[in-house]
Amino acid sequence: MLVLTLDQRGSRNGVDKIDGLLARLHANPASKRFVRDFERTAGDEVQGLLNHPDDAVDVVLDVVRAGDWWAGVGVGPVREPIPASVRAANGPAFINAREAVERAKNTPSRLAVVGPDPRTAAEAESLLALLSAVVQRRTGPGWEVVDLIRQGLPQKDIATDLKISPQAVSQRLRTALWQEERGARPLAARLLTQADQAAGAPASTSGRD
Template identity: 40%
Template sequence: MFVVTADQNRSTEHGDRVEEVLESLRPWHARGKAMIVRPFERTVGDEIQAVLSAAPLAVDAALRLARLDWAVGIGAGGVDHLAETASASSGVVFRLARDAVEHARSKASSFPIVVRGEDSEQADAATAVLHLVGALRRTRSEPGWEVADRLVTGATQRQVAEELGITYQAVHDRVRVAGVREELAALPVIARLVDEAAGESA
């Protein structure tokens, strides 16, 4: 099982954005419904948490939240008690997610996503690759994001060019500069490592 715990960065500066973020996640919830064991909810203060059955969905959620300036912890492990809500549930996976988010919001983390799992070696490997993706994202321009956001949904470069009203070559150039291919290639690797981090609980 996988638990994603996210804590809003600089909440005193930006105010409580929990309800805003939960609302923005509604389409994500609809798409991933079959793999969402317990949906994102406010747990305490400006923190949200979800329980998921699939590692790729956990990685996708974490990257979405990090882009919105949230510190995110992914826990991969077993659940002892699954209640009606994530906050009322218990198990090692929740403790791992707590440790992960606390590390993610510390200055020791170069990118605000950390993975903790029952297999710590695989969890550390997943975190390392996530931080490489984070390094790519930090240098990505708005035009680069325009292309990346469309390609990640499965659109082709030609379809993206038509939608944006630019040439295929322009899309190709944006993909290269933004490191989109590298990120898309890394995502299944990260998901596999997160899955393996759950150990026998996966």
């Protein structure tokens, strides 16, 4: 399974942003598939339990977009039966998530992946770091079109909504590296799947883009 631990950056000197993050996570369409929903587990941390690697990729990149967070992905088994609250759950995946979020504080991408197979975890982390760089560098106009394209709107409708030409929509998508991100997301999920299978507890995939 996959445990995501998210730690607020600079929380000692800033505003508590946990409630806003939880609202963002709960609004994510993938939240319906979470094994255990995200909860505040410490003063400046939230944690969730997932079993779909593509959902984990989606959450990590959404958190990167939000900013202000370190993200640790822990891969491995979880002790069963799983309690109703993620705060009461434990197992190797939770230990790995703790190690990952601490290591994330020393990475430029602000994320890390830890699992029983260090090589596969490192490969997943490298690709997520590359995707996070794309997300972090995307401009407001780029996000306008990417958000609408992810909702399933045709480019001509996006052009109408934004009052720009279809050519401008295409240019924004190219500048935003949307096709590159879209193509790399399934590979990142596949690497997380392989990392989880190395733990002897295969994760399932949902088959989404």
